Amino acid sequence: MPRVAVISDIHGNLHALRAVLEAIHHARIRDIVCLGDIVGYGPHPGLCIDLVMEHCHIVIRGNHEDAVVDPACAAGFNATARHAIDWTRNTLSPEQRETLRMLPAVATLHRRVLCVHDSPTPGPTGYLHNSQLAALAFRGLHTPICLVGHTHVPMVFEAPSRLSYPEWEEIASYGLRDGSGHPLNSGRRYICNPGSVGQPRDSDPRASWAVLDLDRAEFILHRVEYDIEAAKMASRRAGLPARLGERLAIGA
Numbered sequence: 001m002p003r004v005a006v007i008s009d010i011h012g013n014l015h016a017l018r019a020v021l022e023a024i025h026h027a028r029i030r031d032i033v034c035l036g037d038i039v040g041y042g043p044h045p046g047l048c049i050d051l052v053m054e055h056c057h058i059v060i061r062g063n064h065e066d067a068v069v070d071p072a073c074a075a076g077f078n079a080t081a082r083h084a085i086d087w088t089r090n091t092l093s094p095e096q097r098e099t100l101r102m103l104p105a106v107a108t109l110h111r112r113v114l115c116v117h118d119s120p121t122p123g124p125t126g127y128l129h130n131s132q133l134a135a136l137a138f139r140g141l142h143t144p145i146c147l148v149g150h151t152h153v154p155m156v157f158e159a160p161s162r163l164s165y166p167e168w169e170e171i172a173s174y175g176l177r178d179g180s181g182h183p184l185n186s187g188r189r190y191i192c193n194p195g196s197v198g199q200p201r202d203s204d205p206r207a208s209w210a211v212l213d214l215d216r217a218e219f220i221l222h223r224v225e226y227d228i229e230a231a232k233m234a235s236r237r238a239g240l241p242a243r244l245g246e247r248l249a250i251g252a
């Protein structure tokens with residue numbers, strides 16, 4: 001498996017998902033890993049589930065899938081997110097809800113790459129936004145590479161391999177832009193985040209995805225334009241809170 005496309009946090013945004021799948025097809029990549037949060041926020045959760053299950057060979061369960069399956073998991077959500085997840089739960093078919101329930105929380109790719117939604121360290125380490133939080137996450141990582149989503153911000157954290165419990169000062173963090181590749185050197189460990197397909201939060205509203213190239217030892221970020229106006233309109237038409245459509249245009 002030389003190259004794998006990595007997608008995450010689609011959040012029911014069908015317009016963004018279609019644009020990314022097309023870009024992956026153009027890049028001639030067959031294998032796709034989805035790191036979860038297929039649903040929540042956006043107006044097309046069912047169609048996104050169907051497309052992801054058709055095209056991705058690894059699909060991880062995110063916290064929004066958890067909240068669809070078990071409403072108690074939405075307790076920590078803000079009012080807008082909870083409104084959207086209740087709407088999502090009622091929109092999906094029983095089969096689609098069952099599909100989400102059956103998704104694994106963890107998967108391993110080629111014995112070298114751990115795939116999770118938020119962090120390789122179970123517990124409330126939550127959003128890996130900085131080196132302090134990443135240092136805790138590395139404690140639970142026993143493979144050279146980990147793929148995570150959840151923050152909606154494309155990023156790579158890098159730690160020395162010799163340290164099972166690195167201090168945060170030993171963690172390097174790198175933001176990623178369109179077309180930028182980050183080398184994955186042996187002797188180092190990495191936590192790589194492809195950003196969000198359907199609700200980017202790094203001020204770049206374009207859909208975000210990445211390529212994990214294991215032969216060339218590189219993690220490369222890509223951004224794709226999609227019809228944000230159409231996505232906003234679909235959100236409005238579905239009766240979802242206006243804020244959810246508006247934030248798509250500013251990538252926040």
Ligand code: ZN
Nearest residue numbers: 009037150152
């Ligand atoms: Zn998410």
